[in-house]
Amino acid sequence: MIIELDNVELHFKNKRILGGIYLKAETGKVTAILGRNGCGKSSLLNIAFGNLKPKYKLIRIDHKPILKPLYKTGYTKYLPQYNFVPNGITLSFLFKMYDLNWDTFVENFEGFSMYKTSKFRELSGGERRLIETYATLKTKSEIVILDEPFSHLAPLHIDAIKKIISEEKKHKAIIISDHMYRHIIDSADTLYLLQNGTTKKIDELKELEAYKYLSEGSLD
Amino acid sequence: MNRISVLFHFYKPFIVSSMLVNVIVGVINPNIAATLFTKLGLVIFAWYFMTQTTHKNKLTFYKNLSISPLMLFSFVFIIDSILTIGSISLLKAFN
Numbered sequence: 001m002i003i004e005l006d007n008v009e010l011h012f013k014n015k016r017i018l019g020g021i022y023l024k025a026e027t028g029k030v031t032a033i034l035g036r037n038g039c040g041k042s043s044l045l046n047i048a049f050g051n052l053k054p055k056y057k058l059i060r061i062d063h064k065p066i067l068k069p070l071y072k073t074g075y076t077k078y079l080p081q082y083n084f085v086p087n088g089i090t091l092s093f094l095f096k097m098y099d100l101n102w103d104t105f106v107e108n109f110e111g112f113s114m115y116k117t118s119k120f121r122e123l124s125g126g127e128r129r130l131i132e133t134y135a136t137l138k139t140k141s142e143i144v145i146l147d148e149p150f151s152h153l154a155p156l157h158i159d160a161i162k163k164i165i166s167e168e169k170k171h172k173a174i175i176i177s178d179h180m181y182r183h184i185i186d187s188a189d190t191l192y193l194l195q196n197g198t199t200k201k202i203d204e205l206k207e208l209e210a211y212k213y214l215s216e217g218s219l220d
Numbered sequence: 221m222n223r224i225s226v227l228f229h230f231y232k233p234f235i236v237s238s239m240l241v242n243v244i245v246g247v248i249n250p251n252i253a254a255t256l257f258t259k260l261g262l263v264i265f266a267w268y269f270m271t272q273t274t275h276k277n278k279l280t281f282y283k284n285l286s287i288s289p290l291m292l293f294s295f296v297f298i299i300d301s302i303l304t305i306g307s308i309s310l311l312k313a314f315n
Contacts, residue, residue, distance in 0.1 A: 051280065071283040084280035093229070097222050097285065136284070 001075075001142050002026045003048075003061050003173055010043055010054040017043055018054065020198035025173040025190070027142070030165060032184045033177040034202075034213060035194035041177045042081055044194065045147050048175065049078040076143040079136040081151070083128050087121035091131065094120075098139045105134060108160060126152045133161055137168050144168065146176045150183050162187055181214065226285055227295045234266075238300050239307065246311035255304055260297060267293045 008021035017040045025031035035041045046052035048059065050069020059066045061075070070076045085094060091112075095102050106113045109130070120128060129152045137144055149165075150158050158180075165174060165187050178184050185191070191202040193211055200211065208214045238259070245255045270276060271289055279289055 049283070051283070069288075072286055072288060074286040077284050078280060080277065080280050082277045084277055084284075086278050086281055088233075089229070089281075097226050099222070139284070 001062060001173055003059070003143055003175075004063075005044070005048055006058040006060065007056055008044065008047055008054055008058075009056040010040065010047065010052075016197055018047075018197045023175075023192055023199055025143070025175045027171065027173045028169060029189040030169050030174045030176055030187050031190045031192070032188035033175070033192050033194055033199070034181055034184060034208065035177075036213065037179075039194045040197060041194055042147050045078070045145050045175065045177060046080070049076060049145055051078075051080075070143070075141060076145060077136045077139050077141040078145045079133055079147060079149055081147045083120075083125075083132065085120050085128070085132055085135075088119055090117055090119050092116050094131070094135060098135050100135060100138055105138075108164075109134075109157075126154060126157075129153060130157050130161070134164065137161070137164050142172060144172050144174045146174065146178075148178045149176065150178050150180045158183060181208075223285055223287060226282065226287065227292065228299075230282065230292055231296050231299055234296060234300065235303075238303065242304055242307045243311070246308050250308050250312045252305055252308050255308055256301055259300055259304060263293055263297045263300070266296075 003025050005021060005023040008018050009016070010018040021044065023031065023033070023044075033041050033044065043052060047054050047057055048070060050071045059070060066073065071078065092102065095105070102116060112127070112131070115123065115127075123131070133146070133149045133153075136146065149161060153161065162183060165176070168174065176184065176187065185205065192199045193202050193208065193213055195211060195213070202208060205219050209216055209218065241258065241262070242255065245251070245258070267289065270279065279292075282292055
């Protein structure tokens with residue numbers, strides 16, 4: 001599956017946030033978006049999922065335009081920056097609803113075995129984030145959109161999530177954005193830099209320094 | 221099946237307040253049409269409140285299951301209408 005975001009234009013009041021956007025993601029690849037704070041990365045991901053309505057947008061799947069919000073197609077799962085699982089939901093209910101296997105999860109994350117019947121509100125911020133990221137990645141879908149999946153996670157859990165990303169990309173198109181650029185560079189097959197409201201495809205990592213996203217020598 | 225369970229889970233917090241409204245309306249003036257009209261107004265208010273405040277973040281949980289806000293609140297109204305008609309008819313029978 002190939003998903004393309006094209007001709008996205010977003011304004012907040014009179015300020016242009018996005019314009020001249022092109023982004024292509026495909027099954028078997030992790031497509032990453034880097035950019036400074038406030039450059040519109042999350043807005044772009046929200047537009048792709050269907051949470052935010054821009055002035056213009058064109059989304060194509062396998063070269064065919066998709067007119068309804070992507071979430072209605074059933075192809076897509078989205079991890080937003082914020083906690084999206086309602087507080088009163090138990091982990092077992094979440095796993096049942098998202099068709100996930102609890103035992104497989106606990107094999108990878110042993111520390112969670114006692115939480116099966118716990119409600120989401122009883123977990124710490126990092127624990128919630130890990131479960132939400134895991135659920136979004138592992139649930140059956142064609143496209144996965146991850147907004148800051150590494151935030152609030154312990155280093156060991158970041159490694160585990162990177163491993164899951166590399167497994168899941170075999171049969172999914174994954175779009176990812178995070179400020180932890182080293183983890184993003186490790187995981188991504190295609191990189192875009194979002195700057196001045198437009199996307200620039202990055203072919204050489206040194207371009208990130210040239211575009212002043214990273215300071216000189218950061219990649220050495 | 222999962223989607224139906226999720227929809228009922230979403231409706232759960234509304235049950236108590238809805239039943240309270242049914243009892244009050246049933247005692248004062250047990251009119252089904254008026255009660256359903258009031259309930260429709262309350263559901264529209266809940267929809268507006270949820271989509272215009274930070275509560276809208278929680279809608280992503282349902283959207284990930286391909287459930288739109290329109291589907292969620294329509295389900296709430298339909299299920300609530302069935303319960304309302306049942307409970308007001310029962311109250312009428314006792315009056």
